[in-house]
Amino acid sequence: MELLILLAAFVVGLIFGRKRKMKYDFLMMSTIVLLFIMGYEIGNDKTLFDNLPSIGWISLLLALASIFGSVFLAYFLKFFKKER
Amino acid sequence: MWLVLVVIAGVFLGRIFPFEMPKDLSMAVLTVLVFFAGMNAASEEEALLKIAKNFHIIIILAIMTITGTFLGAALLSFFIPLTLKEAILATSGLGWYSLSGIMLTNLYSPYLGSIAFVSNVLRESFAILLVPWIAKFSKYGAVSAAGATSMDTLLGVVTKSTDAETSLISFGHGVLLTTLIPFLIPMLLYLFSK
Numbered sequence: 001m002e003l004l005i006l007l008a009a010f011v012v013g014l015i016f017g018r019k020r021k022m023k024y025d026f027l028m029m030s031t032i033v034l035l036f037i038m039g040y041e042i043g044n045d046k047t048l049f050d051n052l053p054s055i056g057w058i059s060l061l062l063a064l065a066s067i068f069g070s071v072f073l074a075y076f077l078k079f080f081k082k083e084r
Numbered sequence: 085m086w087l088v089l090v091v092i093a094g095v096f097l098g099r100i101f102p103f104e105m106p107k108d109l110s111m112a113v114l115t116v117l118v119f120f121a122g123m124n125a126a127s128e129e130e131a132l133l134k135i136a137k138n139f140h141i142i143i144i145l146a147i148m149t150i151t152g153t154f155l156g157a158a159l160l161s162f163f164i165p166l167t168l169k170e171a172i173l174a175t176s177g178l179g180w181y182s183l184s185g186i187m188l189t190n191l192y193s194p195y196l197g198s199i200a201f202v203s204n205v206l207r208e209s210f211a212i213l214l215v216p217w218i219a220k221f222s223k224y225g226a227v228s229a230a231g232a233t234s235m236d237t238l239l240g241v242v243t244k245s246t247d248a249e250t251s252l253i254s255f256g257h258g259v260l261l262t263t264l265i266p267f268l269i270p271m272l273l274y275l276f277s278k
Contacts, residue, residue: 002111003262006235009115010255013122014132020123027124030117031240032090035212037110038237039094042205044102048198051196053200058164059174062157062199063206064174067229069156071218073148074228 179231218258
């Protein structure tokens with residue numbers, strides 16, 4: 001359901017944006033607001049915060065491993081379709 | 085990138101001022117963000133046509149993101165106190181921390197749920213830092229690193245670091261992964277339980 005709302009918002013943006021240019025970088029501004037809310041919600045979660053020392057380093061390594069793994073495989077797509 | 089500081093500032097303020105955010109607030113902001121992303125993408129001529137034209141790229145890239153993530157987690161599992169299965173499950177949110185955290189807490193264990201939550205938050209944070217650099221040698225890699233967040237929080241960063249066409253691919257990639265993840269996690273649990 002939420003995904004449908006987002007898809008609709010994207011398409012409306014596509015149509016709306018055909019005629020006009022954005023004066024300011026609204027995309028970046030909304031990114032900042034969203035990231036702040038996300039951080040705030042994490043900071044508010046007390047149980048999560050208390051467990052952080054014990055699970056932090058495993059999570060950190062997992063995060064890096066998943067990024068490196070993804071980039072490693074995606075890198076080879078370049079040979080499938082020429083990047084410009 | 086300084087955007088990570090915004091996250092950290094949020095965490096600290098959330099710690100100091102306990103205040104329950106309205107549940108729908110982040111969804112509302114996200115909807116606005118995606119609308120602007122659409123407007124931004126429209127500056128590219130024939131945006132919808134380009135999504136259609138790049139559809140096969142989006143699908144293959146999503147597969148690469150999933151297998152790449154699991155490959156990384158599988159290799160890492162030999163060096164951390166988690167089994168292969170647990171490491172893969174923890175990363176299976178592909179950056180969607182809220183869903184994977186909740187799902188694994190309920191379907192597997194609260195311990196793994198917390199790890200999934202934190203590691204997916206960190207994936208998002210590291211992606212903010214690394215995407216501008218990754219984009220220099222691989223645009224697809226930049227999208228892939230963002231995982232499921234390539235359609236929301238990382239969309240702005242990917243757009244800044246690459247071009248309008250990659251921005252469209254990024255959105256499509258994120259939508260596809262976000263659709264798949266709710267099925268992916270239970271499916272993995274089922275496969276591993278056999």
